[in-house]
Amino acid sequence: MPTKTPAEKRAKPRITVRLSSPRGFCAGVERAIKTVEETLSLYGAPVYVRHEIVHNAHVVARLSAMGAVFVESVAEAPTDRPIVFSAHGAPQSAHADAAQRKMVKIDATCPLVLKVHTQARRHVAAGRRVLLIGHANHPEVIGTMGQAPDGEILLVQTIQDAKDITIPDDRPLAYVTQTTLSVDDTAGIISALKNRFPDIAGPAKEDICYATSNRQDAVKASAPGTDLFVVIGSPTSSNSVRLVETAKAAGAKHAMLVEDAEQFDWDMIDGISTIGLSAGASAPESLVEDFLTALASEHTLDIKTIETARENVVFNTPLRLAS
CATH class of the missing domain: 3.40.1010.20 (4-hydroxy-3-methylbut-2-enyl diphosphate reductase, catalytic domain)
Incomplete structure (x- = not known):
């Protein structure tokens, strides 16, 4: 040859x-990662993080090597070490647990997720039942549903859910959405909700993050x-x-x-x-x-x-x- x-x-x-x-x-992810890094610098290792700080194995591995310990509940962390809440947000009960245990609590929740939490709490305080458009068991959805007592926030995952969901009373309704959804799919669900509930209140600007x-x-x-x-x-x-x-x-x-x-x-x-x-x-x-x-x-x-x-x-x- x-x-x-x-x-x-x-x-x-x-x-x-x-x-x-x-x-x-995105800016929320960069903020969350930097928060863990700064917490390690300020308090030394180990620093405990409730849930993966962001959903990426490479990021989690690097922060673990630096001294971050990832746990799924506040109870898994010792009371004498800081605990960081992940970018996805957490239910109010998790924050209450950390406060009750007198832990140093640092909240790395994305500000755009916090905006949805605030919207949900305001709607409930105003007497509205909230419909959350999102995916079951996602940590952001768990965190948002945990902003109010059980039953105050109902999950809607699909257009069919929007058509079929049973509302237990005649209270006024509002909707919020998970920030990481498909823009097009979410638009269809919102349209279905508005067709069925013309008076439903929604955010002035869509919740899906920029x-x-x-x-x-x-x-x-x-x-x-x-x-x-x-x-x-x-x-x-x-x-x-x-x-x-x-x-x-x-x-x-x-x-x-x-x-x-x-x-x-x-x-x-x-x-x-x-x-x-x-x-x-x-x-x-x-x-x-x-x-x-x-x-x-x-x-x-x-x-x-x-x-x-x-x-x-x-x-x-x-x-x-x-x-």
Whole structure:
């Protein structure tokens, strides 16, 4: 067999990468991660965190190595160490438990989630029953439902739920939503609720956070015509799962969620000419870079960034740390 020339050895199949922007970390996630880092710096290790600070195994592993200990209940943490509440928010009972145990409590809940909590409490205080649009068992939904006594907030997951839900009395109604939902799916549920309950009260501005909306818009612009669309993110990350659904609905031939380059089946690239790429709001940009590096090792990349918005939102860390 003739020896390949250097040029022939370097020849790689060409692939177009449609890179969605914005993607990856949002301001709420950055704030939550920084809160744990600052708590460790201020109090030393270990620092206890109720639930994963954000839904990403790489972030959790790094913070664990620094001395963060992740628990699912306040009772699992010793009273003499700080406890940080995750970006997803927590029910009022968890905050009460920490206060009753006289623990140092630091709240890293995303400010946009806190806004929904405040809305829900105000509606209940005004005598309204609240319908929460969201996904059962997601920590954000658990936290929001825990802002009021049992039965005051009812969960609506689908359009069919909106049509079928039984309201136990004739009190006025209001709705709030989980912040990481599909914009399009949520619009359909809200429409169904308004059709059935014309007087239902809602937020002046949608509860779905700017970062979730922006990332979905970028995927909608990037996905049409792609052979494969890859979203970097955790399967427990609601906003990441929604991005996969958005890519499929927008016209990607195939869309999938992977945690990182090592978890990706690289045989799927064979014969593909155009790939789309984004990352959920809790996925570090380093995971996107790792994926592109692995892809570039076997392909010549033609990267086209599809930018639909520019984000400059910054949330300060809790006052206890900022002071």
